[in-house]
Amino acid sequence: MTISARVHYATLALIELAQRQSEKAPVAxxxxxxxxGIPAPFLVQILRTLRSAGWVQSIRGSQGGYRLAVxxxxxNLLEIAEAVGCSDSNCQTDATDTKANRMLHEVWDAASEASRAxxxxTTLAEIAARSAQGDEVMFYI
Known part of the structure; x- marks a missing residue:
């Protein structure tokens, strides 16, 4: 399974919206x-896809932005990856159909299934909670 920048950025945006879900104002x-560090035009495209999936809500206007709708x-992260455009790494080659080739494809398929599992x-809530813990500022005396 290949995780593209689009999937990575979509997940980051969803984490941000999940962490700020209790705020009254939408997130710009x-x-x-x-x-x-996500290019804004690319992020807008991603958020449109997430809105089409029904996962985010957009609010128009000068105080507008996005909110998590679910x-x-x-x-879970697999749903996000599949909705935004993840591709499996099931490589198709022109290699000769040998026992070694078949065995190697079995390994690639097992690796893909393991990553999908x-x-x-892994839910969005888990990642949002774990990443929020790292954002807290620690003061040492």
Whole structure:
């Protein structure tokens, strides 16, 4: 499974929206873009895809932005990757059909299934909570 920049950025945007879900105001594209280093025009395209999936809500106007439209516990990373455009690494080659070639494809398929299983069992809520813990400022005396 190949994780593209588009999938990575979509997940970062969703994490940001999940962490700020309790805020009354929507989150502006500019804020997400600056915080995570995502090119704003690319982020707008990604957020449109997420809106089409029903996962984010857009609010128009000068105080507009985006909000998460689903509970973060209901969304796993595999769903995000598949909706935004992840591709499996099932490589098709012109190699001769040998036992070694078949065995190698079995390994690639197992690796793809293992990565899908990890993504499927990891929710947006888990990642948002774990990453929020790292954002807290620590003061030592």
């Amino acid at each position: 594209v500019r804020e997400i873009s600056q915080r995570h 509970a973060p516990t209901e969304l 990890v993504l499927a069992r």
